Amino acid sequence: MLDQNTLDKYDPIKNKAMQFIDDKGKPLSKSWKPALSDKDIYKAYEALLFERTADLMAVSYQRQGRMYTYPPNLGQEAIHIAAGMVTKEQDWLVPAFRELGAWLAKGVSLKEIFLYFKGNEDGSRFEKANRMLPVSVPIASQLIHAAGIGYAMKYQGEKDTAIFAYVGDGGTSEGDFHEALNFAAVWDAPVVFIVQNNQFAISVPLKMQTRSINIAVKGIAYNVPSLLVDGNVSLPCMKLLAMPESTL
Ligand SMILES: Cc1ncc(C[n+]2csc(CCOP(=O)(O)OP(=O)(O)O)c2C)c(N)n1
Ligand SMILES: [Mg+2]
Numbered sequence: 368m369l370d371q372n373t374l375d376k377y378d379p380i381k382n383k384a385m386q387f388i389d390d391k392g393k394p395l396s397k398s399w400k401p402a403l404s405d406k407d408i409y410k411a412y413e414a415l416l417f418e419r420t421a422d423l424m425a426v427s428y429q430r431q432g433r434m435y436t437y438p439p440n441l442g443q444e445a446i447h448i449a450a451g452m453v454t455k456e457q458d459w460l461v462p463a464f465r466e467l468g469a470w471l472a473k474g475v476s477l478k479e480i481f482l483y484f485k486g487n488e489d490g491s492r493f494e495k496a497n498r499m500l501p502v503s504v505p506i507a508s509q510l511i512h513a514a515g516i517g518y519a520m521k522y523q524g525e526k527d528t529a530i531f532a533y534v535g536d537g538g539t540s541e542g543d544f545h546e547a548l549n550f551a552a553v554w555d556a557p558v559v560f561i562v563q564n565n566q567f568a569i570s571v572p573l574k575m576q577t578r579s580i581n582i583a584v585k586g587i588a589y590n591v592p593s594l595l596v597d598g599n600v601s602l603p604c605m606k607l608l609a610m611p612e613s614t615l
Pocket of ligand 1: 535565567
């Protein structure tokens with residue numbers, strides 16, 4: 368919950384990450400219970416397994432030369448599923464290129480995703496996913512669009528619409544990231560900026576590209592409520608699904 372208590376407790380200036388379970392999936396606090404029903408937890412886990420299985424298949428296709436390019440999602444799935452579960456029909460999804468589970472949650476088919484990475488632009492013509500922008504490879508450029516869409520939604524009086532926008536840790540060193548945050552804050556645009564910190568921008572480690580103590584403090588500078596979250600999905604707690612070719 369993003370209430371004031373939580374925001375105070377995990378104030379990014381304190382450099383404390385929000386974390387509920389350890390690497391083996393055990394709760395860090397005995398009193399902690401997820402704010403989800405068993406049914407929803409099951410659904411989330413199923414979606415997570417689906418994403419990981421599809422992702423490993425895609426990596427394998429790419430290594431075999433059957434897919435031209437592919438950005439792996441391994442370990443980053445949790446935020447895709449969590450944000451996907453709270454995304455409503457009228458919300459916008461503004462992707463970068465490494466949030467497969469979020470696209471699936473929005474209604475993009477695996478066939479469309481694989482078409483795109485096999486080099487067929489028809490993969491960006493989403494049949495069922497409304498209010499979703501295509502994959503954006505120019506780093507952080509999509510955030511400008513997200514801020515603009517947020518402004519437009521507010522201007523048009525769509526009070527219950529949110530924009531979910533993704534970027535990587537390296538993207539937070541781009542000017543577009545800062546312009547988008549500033550614009551969204553100044554105009555109260557309803558944008559959720561999700562920064563996926565996988566510690567690297569190609570070969571550049573995070574420590575070599577920012578002196579900030581963490582990435583969430585960058586949001587604080589613009590007065591955007593921000594949280595640092597440990598959302599890494601470790602390998603041992605996952606079993607893979609068998610996915611027949613016919614599902615593609
Ligand atoms: C504007 C721009 N500059 C450079 C590149 C080349 N490039 C592709 S991916 C990447 C690193 C991105 O790192 P990060 O934002 O951390 O995202 P990740 O790939 O780790 O998810 C770069 C520099 C690009 N695509 N766009
Ligand atoms: Mg990165």
